Each structure stands twice: as C-alpha cells, then as structure tokens.
Amino acid sequence: MVFKKLLGAFGVGGPTVDTVLATPSVQPGGLIQGQVNLVGGTQEAKISGITLTLVARVEIEHSEGESDGLASFARYSVSPPLILAAGERCSVPFAVPAPYETPVTSVAGQHLHGMSLGVRTEVEISGARDKGDVDPLGVEPLPLQRQVLEAFAALGFRFHSADLESGHIRGTGQSLPFYQEIEYLAGPQYAHLFKALELTFLAAADRVEVVLELDRRSSDVINHHVLDRSSAGQDLTAVVDGWIQQALAHGGHGHGSHGHGSGGALLAGAAVGVVGGLVLEEIMDEVVEEAFEEIFED
Known part of the structure; x- marks a missing residue:
C-alpha cells in the first residue's frame, strides 16, 4: 500500500511525494530499493534534499508504566539539491541497506502481530521539512x-x-x-x-x-x-x-x-538488562501514526 500525501508544510499548491518500494520485503542487511516520485506544485520549488528514514514503533518503560513511540534507526540522504519546476514530474531512485539488526516483521510471509516498521520520506524545501510519505517495510528473517x-x-x-x-x-x-x-x-x-x-x-x-x-x-x-x-x-x-x-x-x-552450543562460555555475565533510554519523538507524526494504524492494526 502506497501513501501519497500533499506536502502540507509547504502550503496549498505545494509539491507532492510518492515513494514506491521495489522491495517491500527485505532481509536484514539487504538493500531497500525503490524510487521517490515528486510532482511539482503551482510554483517552482527548491528542494534542499530528500532523506529516507527507517522508523519503528517501540515500547518504552517509565515510572507510569509503558507507552509506545516512533523510533528512527537509520537515515539515508538519497538526493542532492534540485529544483522542481511547477507541474514537473521527477523520480529519484534509491538503494539503501537495512541494518543487520533490523527486526523481523514476518516469517514465511506471515506478519508478526505487533510489529510496525516503515520507510519515511522527508523532503526539505527552503528550510521547511515535511515527513509526508510513509511506506510499510516487511523484513523476512535471515x-x-x-x-x-x-x-x-x-x-x-x-x-x-x-x-x-x-x-x-x-x-x-x-x-x-x-x-x-x-x-x-x-x-x-x-x-x-x-x-x-x-x-x-x-x-x-x-x-x-x-x-x-x-x-x-x-x-x-x-x-x-x-x-x-x-x-x-x-x-x-x-x-x-x-x-x-x-x-x-x-x-x-x-x-x-x-556455534552449536558445544563451546565454552562466550561472554561472562550475558544477562539481559535495560540500561539508558531511547529518545523517542515526543509526538508521533500524525501521517505516520495513521499509516501504521491502517497498515498494521487488525
């Protein structure tokens, strides 16, 4: 499912963005490939850059219990500055790696309930940044x-x-x-x-x-x-x-x-402990939240 949103940060008549993943499902360490399709608005736009961010819904514990938020865990610049004329159509191809620790979201094509990962497209024009296009990302196990x-x-x-x-x-x-x-x-x-x-x-x-x-x-x-x-x-x-x-x-x-469990101790004290914290975005972007809910909620 592809989300095409008006870049609201740039006002009425601004350009639109539509990111299409050629690889909607990858393995950890694999390449996420696709293209960012831009359509110019009613006037010329000077685009400073296009960034792809891998995002995930993460649970965090705090004094009042648990809550979830949006965590970004990889960012890739996929375009140099460019000028988009009014009404112009432009496609920016990309191929970026999924970190090896990218969590698995499906096994044998079956989605793991509770997992929400996506690729967010950010377009910056004249200092204003819009996070208006989010596409779900599936990750099959190695x-x-x-x-x-x-x-x-x-x-x-x-x-x-x-x-x-x-x-x-x-x-x-x-x-x-x-x-x-x-x-x-x-x-x-x-x-x-x-x-x-x-x-x-x-x-x-x-x-x-x-x-x-x-x-x-x-x-x-x-x-x-x-x-x-x-x-x-x-x-x-x-x-x-x-x-x-x-x-x-x-x-x-x-x-x-x-290896096969026959060796000696690999790491002393390999106990699990949560240390430090994860800085989550204070307010989940409404576009991202709506996209995740529509894609992943049963």
Whole structure:
C-alpha cells in the first residue's frame, strides 16, 4: 500500500511525494530499493534534499508504566539539491541497506502481530521539512534466523507475540537503541517447567546472536548464544533443544556458547538488562501514526 500525501508544510499548491518500494520485503542487511516520485506544485520549488528514514514503533518503560513511540534507526540522504519546476514530474531512485539488526516483521510471509516498521520520506524545501510519505517495510528473517524459528516450531513452541523494547542487552554486540522480543509459549514437553520463552536476534554480517529468556514461575532464566555462518543450512532443532536444557540446568543467568552450543562460555555475565533510554519523538507524526494504524492494526 502506497501513501501519497500533499506536502502540507509547504502550503496549498505545494509539491507532492510518492515513494514506491521495489522491495517491500527485505532481509536484514539487504538493500531497500525503490524510487521517490515528486510532482511539482503551482510554483517552482527548491528542494534542499530528500532523506529516507527507517522508523519503528517501540515500547518504552517509565515510572507510569509503558507507552509506545516512533523510533528512527537509520537515515539515508538519497538526493542532492534540485529544483522542481511547477507541474514537473521527477523520480529519484534509491538503494539503501537495512541494518543487520533490523527486526523481523514476518516469517514465511506471515506478519508478526505487533510489529510496525516503515520507510519515511522527508523532503526539505527552503528550510521547511515535511515527513509526508510513509511506506510499510516487511523484513523476512535471515537463513540462520529462520532455522532457529523453525527449530522452535519443531519443538512444539507456539508463537504468541512480538514487540520492540527500548534499551540495550548487556554483553552483546547490539548497536540499535532497541531490541526485538519474539515470545513463544512453551512446547508440551516444557510446559511444566516454564510458561513462555522470549527470543531476541542480534544479527551481524557473519553471525547471529541469540538471547533466550525463559519465563519460569520462580524466576527468569537468561542464556546467550552465537551462531556463525557455518551453521547455515543445518537442522538446528537439537541445538535449540540443547540451549533450553542448558538454561534449565543453570537455573539462572547463563553464559553463552558458540556455534552449536558445544563451546565454552562466550561472554561472562550475558544477562539481559535495560540500561539508558531511547529518545523517542515526543509526538508521533500524525501521517505516520495513521499509516501504521491502517497498515498494521487488525
């Protein structure tokens, strides 16, 4: 679905923008490609630049509970200054990378309820900036991520929900100011030991970090693991089962293992903790909010 909005910041008769994604779905680290189509208004416009911003709806905890806001996590300038004549049509092609830590929004074409990501187009004319065009972005998992998700499914775990949490997971290579939590209800063989499990992926070019948090009745159990490219294409069901067994055996904040979980501790104290905060935009842009609601709300 494409949103075409009048650039209200420039008044009646101003130019319009319509961003079309040639790749409405990508993988982390992949290229987001498309073009920004501009149509001149009733008079000439001097465009200082066009910026694409990747945005996501993120939950943040505070003293009064939880609320959500819009977080931008990557910005790309895709056009030099240009002059758009009255009524002129202009297309600006682009190809920008999705960060490797970009959260997954769908698996096998099925949208993960609770995930809202988009590409926002900002056009600046004579010092005025308009954020008037937002397009939804789908993100499918990397092969290693997909293999881990398939392993949980094979073990009888059932997807429950997904969201983005502000903060940082200590002891990891996390670079974005938020992280994704994918929650599964425990498989039948584990239901008597814990109720649910939260999974976080922190991907990089050569590896995928996996943080597991088991929701036990007495306390949470957290383990950290790393898969490198050598694991690609392999059935990870036994590996993931081993991770869970290891977490249950430790019964507390666990260390990590490398590759298939057979190595020693990767990081000491790989416990999950939220430190610092995420500065969210104080007021979610109405255009972005309406777009997200129309796209992602059931």
